[in-house]
Amino acid sequence: MDPCPFVRLIVESLALKLPQATKPAGSGIHPSTTPCFCKLKLKGFPSQTTILPLSTSPNDDNNSPDYATSVPGFDLDGLTLRRLSGKQPLTLRVSVYTGRMGRTCGVSSGELLGRVDVVVDLSGAECRQRVFQNGWMKLGNKPSAKIHVVVRTEPDPRFVFHFGGEPECSPVVFQIQGNIRQPVFSVKFSADRNSRSRANSSDFNTTGNSNTTNRGWIPSISGEKERQLRERKGWMVMIHDLSGSPVAAASMITPFVPSPGTDRVSRSNPGAWLILRPHELNGFQPWGRLEAWRERGPVDGLGYKFELVTENGLSNGIPIAESTLSVKKGGDFCIDGSRITRDGNSRPIKGFVMSSSVEGEGKMSKPLVHVGVQHVTCMGDAALFVALSAAMDLSMDACRLFSRKLRKELCHDEQDYYFS
Numbered sequence: 001m002d003p004c005p006f007v008r009l010i011v012e013s014l015a016l017k018l019p020q021a022t023k024p025a026g027s028g029i030h031p032s033t034t035p036c037f038c039k040l041k042l043k044g045f046p047s048q049t050t051i052l053p054l055s056t057s058p059n060d061d062n063n064s065p066d067y068a069t070s071v072p073g074f075d076l077d078g079l080t081l082r083r084l085s086g087k088q089p090l091t092l093r094v095s096v097y098t099g100r101m102g103r104t105c106g107v108s109s110g111e112l113l114g115r116v117d118v119v120v121d122l123s124g125a126e127c128r129q130r131v132f133q134n135g136w137m138k139l140g141n142k143p144s145a146k147i148h149v150v151v152r153t154e155p156d157p158r159f160v161f162h163f164g165g166e167p168e169c170s171p172v173v174f175q176i177q178g179n180i181r182q183p184v185f186s187v188k189f190s191a192d193r194n195s196r197s198r199a200n201s202s203d204f205n206t207t208g209n210s211n212t213t214n215r216g217w218i219p220s221i222s223g224e225k226e227r228q229l230r231e232r233k234g235w236m237v238m239i240h241d242l243s244g245s246p247v248a249a250a251s252m253i254t255p256f257v258p259s260p261g262t263d264r265v266s267r268s269n270p271g272a273w274l275i276l277r278p279h280e281l282n283g284f285q286p287w288g289r290l291e292a293w294r295e296r297g298p299v300d301g302l303g304y305k306f307e308l309v310t311e312n313g314l315s316n317g318i319p320i321a322e323s324t325l326s327v328k329k330g331g332d333f334c335i336d337g338s339r340i341t342r343d344g345n346s347r348p349i350k351g352f353v354m355s356s357s358v359e360g361e362g363k364m365s366k367p368l369v370h371v372g373v374q375h376v377t378c379m380g381d382a383a384l385f386v387a388l389s390a391a392m393d394l395s396m397d398a399c400r401l402f403s404r405k406l407r408k409e410l411c412h413d414e415q416d417y418y419f420s
Contacts, residue, residue, distance in 0.1 A: 001184075001382070002177055003157035003373045005126040007081060008352065009074040009092070010338070011040060011048075012150050015055040015065030016096065017136070019144035037110065038147070041093045042120075045074050052096065055148065065148045072338060075156070075352075078178065081126055089121040096139060096147060114140025118151045125153040156352055159376055161369040163187070167237060167390040168397070168409040171366070184379070185239050185247070185386055191410060192234040232256040232271070232398050235410070237390045239383045248383035249276040249284060250391035256292075256398040263402040264294040267303055271398055273391040274309075277384055287384055289317055292395035300327035302358075302399055304392065306335065320349050325396075330360040333392040356389035358396060367393050 016036050036052045048071045055065035097110030118133045131152040139145040165171030173185040233255030239248040256271030270293040276284040286309040295301035301324040307317030325331040335353035352372045359365035367389045376382050397410055
């Protein structure tokens, strides 16, 4: 497999130095004791915003800030690099504002303090690291106000895979190399509601949690039907190589069920998938665990959390990704060590690992998957990320409100689906 060229534009070590404290911003969208934030703009890319910590280090341009932050950065694929080749360098604009982040009544609530521009020349960036800014810069016309920023690029080649159809339709997965599409995997989706838990199969080297117990009585047909309509379980995705051998799988280990009195899967009781890899002696063994739920709030969100499974069991996983996607618009499921966690801590991984596109609810979704080359040593490694992408995509359907029907490919009987 040959990777595609990618370049990552990294913006880090962001901090602000002011001649005197600015009045507190109040309770903004992202509460902080820092009264300033910055917005980064690069032509052709969505802007990025982050809170700026105030530095109290001595007023010396050679000193690094005592507190700093970073942003996810910008990813430039091969097509973008070719389009920009031979043209004028890009300009990264960093605008600093005082006040709250976000908007109030449709109007930006921040007051512009100043801005700086950093010229980014991408010539040869796909082959070597380059640094365009590293240190303090004067902020506008205020000589005592300074911003510290590091702007650099580094090569970040990736394998690119594209589902030829929606995961539940058992499509072929292609590897993309420029204009070449080469089939590398096939997907087999199944939905077996009668299975207590796919993870309890003897083929899996793990012990899954069962959500049904033998209570010593047989439920009525109508009661069983009602229970089935209130849970989504038994979904499984098998990834095969071109020879037909299974190389990865995603199994729904915990059913997606609504919280009592509601029609949504809550964060307190999420559904879960196991991402599995073949094992010579025990069929499959768990590699990762994905949880998903429906977030409450002013905007509907699909919450997720992904953990790497350790030898200590499923309850002692290493969390490496947690975020929320818009149910309406979708977004990118991403594992990236440069992104800060919700609690403000860094992740136990370095650099870009993978991303996968997820369409909004009810929309046709053919995931586009990027995987960093340093995380792939064989086709089986790539297949794990493909299985994880399928599970994330299907979680959008699994977390659909239970007052709404699923499409027929996801259902076990004729009365529990809608036609899309």
